[in-house]
Amino acid sequence: MQKTIEKIIKSHEGEKGSLIPILQDVQRECGYISEEAVAAIAKDVKISEHEIYGVATFYAQFRFTKPGDHLIKVCVGTACHVRGNSLNLMHIKKILGIDEGEITFDYRFGLETVNCLGACALAPLVTVDDEYYGNFSPIKLKKILSKYAKEKAGAEDEED
Amino acid sequence: MLTINGKEVEFREGATVLEVARDNGIYIPSLCAHKELFPFGACRLCLVKIEHMRGFPPACTTPAAEGMKVITEDKELHNLRKNVLELILSEHPNSCLMCDQKELCAKYYICPPKSGRVTGCTFCPARDRCELRKVTEYLGLKEIRIPFKYKGLPMEREDPFFDRDYNLCILCGRCVRVCQEVRGIGAIAFTKRGHDTKIGTAFGKSYLDGGCRFCGACVDVCPTGALSARGSKWHGLPEREVTTTCALCSVGCRLKLEAKWEKVMAARPDEEGPANHGQACVKGRFCIPALVNDAERLKYPLIRKEGRLVPAGWEEAAELVAKRLGRYSPKEVGFVASPFLTNEAAYLLQKFARVGMGTNNIDIASAFSGPVIDAHVRCLGVGAGTGTIEDIESADWIIILGADILTSHPVLTVSINKARRQGATVCLIGPENDIILRMVDNLVPVQPSGYLPLLSGILKILVDREAFDKDFVASRCNGFESLKRSLHDMDLEETIAPCGLSVDRVMELASQILKSKRGCILYGSKILESSNPQQVIYLLFNILLLRGSHLGLIPLRIAGNEQGAGDMGALPNFLPGYRDVSDKDAVSELEEAWSAKLPAEPGVSYSEMIRAAGKGALKALYITSGSIPDKTHLSQVDFIVLHGIYPSPLFEIADVVFPSVAFTEEDGTITSLERRVQRLAAVVKPVGMALPDWKIICLIAEKMKVAGFGFTSAEEVFDEICRVNPLISGHGIWSPRPLAKFALTPVEELMWKKSDVVSEEMPLYSLYYRGIDITEKVHDLKLFYERVLGG
Numbered sequence: 001m002q003k004t005i006e007k008i009i010k011s012h013e014g015e016k017g018s019l020i021p022i023l024q025d026v027q028r029e030c031g032y033i034s035e036e037a038v039a040a041i042a043k044d045v046k047i048s049e050h051e052i053y054g055v056a057t058f059y060a061q062f063r064f065t066k067p068g069d070h071l072i073k074v075c076v077g078t079a080c081h082v083r084g085n086s087l088n089l090m091h092i093k094k095i096l097g098i099d100e101g102e103i104t105f106d107y108r109f110g111l112e113t114v115n116c117l118g119a120c121a122l123a124p125l126v127t128v129d130d131e132y133y134g135n136f137s138p139i140k141l142k143k144i145l146s147k148y149a150k151e152k153a154g155a156e157d158e159e160d
Numbered sequence: 161m162l163t164i165n166g167k168e169v170e171f172r173e174g175a176t177v178l179e180v181a182r183d184n185g186i187y188i189p190s191l192c193a194h195k196e197l198f199p200f201g202a203c204r205l206c207l208v209k210i211e212h213m214r215g216f217p218p219a220c221t222t223p224a225a226e227g228m229k230v231i232t233e234d235k236e237l238h239n240l241r242k243n244v245l246e247l248i249l250s251e252h253p254n255s256c257l258m259c260d261q262k263e264l265c266a267k268y269y270i271c272p273p274k275s276g277r278v279t280g281c282t283f284c285p286a287r288d289r290c291e292l293r294k295v296t297e298y299l300g301l302k303e304i305r306i307p308f309k310y311k312g313l314p315m316e317r318e319d320p321f322f323d324r325d326y327n328l329c330i331l332c333g334r335c336v337r338v339c340q341e342v343r344g345i346g347a348i349a350f351t352k353r354g355h356d357t358k359i360g361t362a363f364g365k366s367y368l369d370g371g372c373r374f375c376g377a378c379v380d381v382c383p384t385g386a387l388s389a390r391g392s393k394w395h396g397l398p399e400r401e402v403t404t405t406c407a408l409c410s411v412g413c414r415l416k417l418e419a420k421w422e423k424v425m426a427a428r429p430d431e432e433g434p435a436n437h438g439q440a441c442v443k444g445r446f447c448i449p450a451l452v453n454d455a456e457r458l459k460y461p462l463i464r465k466e467g468r469l470v471p472a473g474w475e476e477a478a479e480l481v482a483k484r485l486g487r488y489s490p491k492e493v494g495f496v497a498s499p500f501l502t503n504e505a506a507y508l509l510q511k512f513a514r515v516g517m518g519t520n521n522i523d524i525a526s527a528f529s530g531p532v533i534d535a536h537v538r539c540l541g542v543g544a545g546t547g548t549i550e551d552i553e554s555a556d557w558i559i560i561l562g563a564d565i566l567t568s569h570p571v572l573t574v575s576i577n578k579a580r581r582q583g584a585t586v587c588l589i590g591p592e593n594d595i596i597l598r599m600v601d602n603l604v605p606v607q608p609s610g611y612l613p614l615l616s617g618i619l620k621i622l623v624d625r626e627a628f629d630k631d632f633v634a635s636r637c638n639g640f641e642s643l644k645r646s647l648h649d650m651d652l653e654e655t656i657a658p659c660g661l662s663v664d665r666v667m668e669l670a671s672q673i674l675k676s677k678r679g680c681i682l683y684g685s686k687i688l689e690s691s692n693p694q695q696v697i698y699l700l701f702n703i704l705l706l707r708g709s710h711l712g713l714i715p716l717r718i719a720g721n722e723q724g725a726g727d728m729g730a731l732p733n734f735l736p737g738y739r740d741v742s743d744k745d746a747v748s749e750l751e752e753a754w755s756a757k758l759p760a761e762p763g764v765s766y767s768e769m770i771r772a773a774g775k776g777a778l779k780a781l782y783i784t785s786g787s788i789p790d791k792t793h794l795s796q797v798d799f800i801v802l803h804g805i806y807p808s809p810l811f812e813i814a815d816v817v818f819p820s821v822a823f824t825e826e827d828g829t830i831t832s833l834e835r836r837v838q839r840l841a842a843v844v845k846p847v848g849m850a851l852p853d854w855k856i857i858c859l860i861a862e863k864m865k866v867a868g869f870g871f872t873s874a875e876e877v878f879d880e881i882c883r884v885n886p887l888i889s890g891h892g893i894w895s896p897r898p899l900a901k902f903a904l905t906p907v908e909e910l911m912w913k914k915s916d917v918v919s920e921e922m923p924l925y926s927l928y929y930r931g932i933d934i935t936e937k938v939h940d941l942k943l944f945y946e947r948v949l950g951g
Contacts, residue, residue, distance in 0.1 A: 038363075043597070046598045048346030048347065048349070048598065049362040049370075050347060050361050050362045053351060053363065057353070058352070
């Protein structure tokens with residue numbers, strides 16, 4: 001990751017007002033703004049890391065913790081709500097053992113709620129990454145999770 | 161000319177409406193504006209009406225303009241401000257401001273809460289200085305219609321020196337701005353936004369980890385009790401406040417010391433201070449009370465009886481010293497002057513050595529004395545620099561050579577930042593750290609061993625390109641031809657090779673010196689680690705003289721009065737005013753003034769004294785320093801007198817110990833690194849039976865029946881100094897009488913010769929005061945220094 005950050009900083013060398021573009025690039029490449037990234041940027045742009053953190057936390061677009069491999073979004077819009085998605089959300093929280101905005105300890109899943117995904121016909125709706133799972137119920141959860149968990153394990157096997 | 165409330169007032173270009181109003185005695189309430197800081201416009205209390213301007217512009221961010229018609233006070237503005245203040249107070253515990261029984265409160269609840277948490281009554285560390293209270297009283301706000309919301313943030317007390325309670329914070333941003341703009345550190349910032357906004361550090365790091373230097377500037381500008389110095393937060397208002405000069409380092413900061421119950425309880429920087437302009441550093445701001453109120457302070461004289469030091473009266477101790485000192489011949493006695501002595505004490509000590517004991521064996525226990533002072537005197541005529549702190553601020557090019565200035569002289573970084581804001585280029589040669597990197601434009605990573613090659617390279621470039629002040633050199637300098645000859649055969653590339661820089665890089669540096677109209681060189685104690693520190697100074701002076709009047713040189717001395725002790729002649733080879741001991745005129749002048757005979761032979765230096773003591777050649781030592789690191793040499797010495805304010809390792813070998821006073825307890829003067837003579841004022845009475853150093857010396861001289869020591873006050877001593885010392889004529893910056901001819905030094909001979917004066921024996925004083933390690937007395941400082949100095 002250190003190398004990626006260095007590369008990003010280098011690509012902005014000499015630019016004026018480059019702090020936010022650098023932060024955006026770092027987030028795109030690394031998924032989040034890490035302490036190391038802030039320290040490296042601070043050294044380069046000669047702004048203290050605290051000021052950089054201050055700037056970054058002002059904007060909602062930046063995150064400071066490592067995201068999960070897969071992001072689970074639970075719709076809590078009106079249609080999904082009346083079709084019982086809040087119960088689904090409760091169930092997912094229990095199974096994963098995390099709250100909204102958190103990630104599982106193995107960095108596999110992150111959980112977020114959204115207000116409407118524009119597919120109310122599929123309510124109650126849960127998405128994992130870009131996959132839509134309509135008419136969601138707790139029974140489906142285990143299957144879906146094991147699918148992604150397997151995927152991950154498979155990918156790791158290939159790497160080995 | 162503009163009109164405020166119908167009154168026509170003058171203004172200077174660039175001033176804001178708020179500043180113009182304040183200059184003319186018109187009060188506009190405000191909480192975020194501060195005269196050291198750029199306008200910010202956060203608190204919205206200074207809203208005014210200006211004709212032909214829409215809405216209510218804030219006075220602090222609106223620049224004054226010709227013909228402006230400003231109204232600062234009417235019913236509408238008053239209500240508007242009240243509303244704004246209500247909003248501010250809705251998130252700040254406010255019963256201390258709103259309660260109608262607030263006057264009685266202090267009477268019935270007198271103990272401070274142990275938790276240190278302020279929830280809304282009078283237990284606020286800022287209650288006596290709260291700016292919010294002043295504004296509330298001015299606006300006459302009696303109640304708040306908005307429900308109060310307590311933020312419920314935890315107290316932050318993990319870091320040394322000060323507490324942070326952000327429940328009291330009104331987000332005026334003064335602390336953030338002073339840290340960034342004035343100090344150049346940027347250890348804190350606004351984090352998050354909206355309701356969640358909080359002053360904090362990146363990722364919630366502790367201040368220790370986040371690079372805070374604990375200068376206390378944020379605490380000083382905080383208008384509320386959110387930031388408070390832990391050591392003094394519950395003391396309330398002081399009984400009295402005395403402005404004096406800080407003696408812990410050589411910058412010469414003026415501090416307002418607050419005293420209560422005959423104890424120093426807090427120190428705040430004085431805004432009028434010519435060197436510090438309302439800034440201080442961790443030592444001056446937070447460490448003084450703990451240091452001077454220490455329980456171990458010496459309270460009575462001690463004399464050695466049957467191998468043990470036992471308490472004694474002044475008479476007995478002084479008589480013993482007088483009797484014993486009388487037995488030795490001049491050559492057998494040595495005097496060690498502490499670099500923390502006042503000018504008066506240093507002057508009397510050398511007078512006593514010369515007149516009373518007939519010896520020139522006196523030297524300052526300082527790494528900067530000896531060859532370093534000799535080099536200065538040879539080039540300039542005095543053992544001092546040529547620059548002042550004002551020169552730093554107005555410089556367009558600054559070199560910092562071999563100094564960790566952020567740790568040793570933190571307040572000078574304020575001036576460097578100021579210069580930098582005005583467009584100066586700052587170049588750092590030598591030690592680095594992450595924070596100082598943000599303050600410099602040009603980092604030259606050269607080790608002390610590379611200083612000589614680097615500077616000779618620069619010198620050669622200057623001379624080869626003929627880029628020097630020719631008139632000045634021709635009319636005022638000696639030895640240019642031999643300097644030129646010595647540089648002629650020098651190969652640039654070969655010379656600079658040991659410093660590890662490319663020729664281009666050195667060229668770039670030299671050309672920056674060339675371009676600069678008003679340069680400033682600061683050199684620090686790291687030059688003592690180079691192979692020949694004296695030569696480094698010769699080279700610096702060569703560069704300085706070649707650039708004529710365009711450069712100022714400031715030696716970054718460490719201890720509080722190193723400069724003054726030298727000026728006073730506490731040196732083996734110089735009389736007061738840096739006149740050589742062999743200078744017949746000076747000697748006869750002084751002999752007349754002192755009506756005594758002066759010794760003709762130069763004395764031995766501090767390190768020679770210690771060496772002689774090891775060989776048994778020195779029989780008696782009069783030590784005022786207490787910072788002699790290697791006491792094994794001293795076991796041979798027959799008789800040792802010590803001035804001290806704390807117990808020190810020298811107690812094992814001292815025969816008589818006199819309790820002296822800390823700088824907060826004595827009157828006198830000290831001289832800062834910019835040659836500024838400033839007053840010390842006694843804030844409290846001395847501890848126990850302790851006496852100021854100058855009085856102790858007078859007492860002994862009296863017992864020895866030496867004439868000329870009948871002083872009753874420090875002022876009388878200073879008067880004599882002004883009469884006798886040609887440099888000093890009063891308080892303020894003294895300037896050396898310019899030499900008819902300055903000496904340029906050829907490079908060849910001294911060049912690579914390793915000097916034998918390298919100072920392993922010399923303590924560096926940035927952590928010391930009168931022989932004790934400050935960090936031993938102030939635990940928080942230890943925490944901090946362990947972090948910044950890495951162990």
